[in-house]
Amino acid sequence: MKKYLITGCAGFIGSNFVYYMLRKYEDILLVNLDKLTYAGNLENLKGTEGDSRHVFVQGDICDKALVTELFQKYDFDYVINFAAESHVDRSIANPEIFVETNVLGTVTLLQCAKEAWYNTEARTWKDGTKYLQVSTDEVYGALGTEGYFMETTPLNPHSPYSSSKASADHFVQAFHDTYGMPINITRCSNNYGPYQFPEKLIPLMIHNVKQHKPLPVYGDGMQIRDWLYVEDHCKAIDMVVNGGKIGEVYNVGAHNERPNILIVKTVIEQLRNRLRDDSITEDLIRHVEDRLGHDRRYGIDPTKIKNDLGWYPETPFERGIVLTIDWYLQNEEWMNHVTSGNYQKYYEAMYKGK
Ligand code: NAD
């Protein structure tokens, strides 16, 4: 039985990953270490209740004593680090916590894995172990109108968020280059799907449309993101952890580039039809002040993961967006819970004056 330490899996991608792995593997142990920040939500994991293959531990990836104790208790084969502060706008307002979690937290996990897996005298690593860092295409910076991010593209991050993720990637690579640690890094494009916190573009727009609230589009709305359905990303992580060549970076993207304004218009049209509400129109769109240092375009070249591991995205955007909207319509209670209390304060502070 493979034993995984998975971190940050009460969040969006991690909780989807838990369900993906439990569906796929009978014989598995997933120990889920999550601090439960504003983005972590035990409701995301309701479907794991009573399943002994998933163990939830509330805690911080920066807590070395706790992580060491977990290694001693469970003797992990794999670590997959999803845990992060993940929102660019929050990183612009408060960069320090991004350094703590994304950089120091990653280094803590690397150190604990090294202490558990590395034989210092023989300079060998325990067989079959691997550390996988879930990174982002944002570490590459921004593209012009042409070309794609390759694994060989130099890192050139702009936001405090992407700078912290790039720094973490450098540490992961350094543990491989210096100590020979068995690692992989995955860099994916923008994910969408169930359980995404409504600070990110798609769930925020779904939430606002449903309430007939203005839809804040930053600047001209012509910034381009490359959208990946979350389940396709989960499939890629599983393939990399179980088959990726040691030391390699894999880009994960679906060649699905769209300007933000088109995404917003798609959400409007879908919800107008689904809710049969003709008052849902593009008049809700408000072009607001642009994000500072806003990256203009991201676009991933996923050729390497396709050729080396046979990964391909199974969900075209037209289907993925319908599945996503369906999920949000069917899970109103989830949305009500995550948007009560602190979310209101966040929204007012972040969008005030915009
Ligand atoms: P998320 O914000 O939804 O979830 C992050 C999770 O990490 C939360 O459950 C939170 O409680 C937990 N966490 C935060 N700080 C922690 C700490 N110090 N210790 C333990 N747990 C902590 O994020 P997500 O969208 O699911 O992203 C997961 C990973 O994927 C991140 O590393 C992110 O950088 C990366 N990524 C996300 C996207 C995307 O589109 N969402 C795209 C590319 C890469």
Ligand code: TYD
């Ligand atoms: P986001 O979902 O925050 O992801 P990221 O910044 O990591 O790409 O934003 C996606 C795009 O949508 C990005 O170009 C910023 C833009 N955006 C808006 O125009 N309005 C919004 O209210 C939000 C949250 C994002």
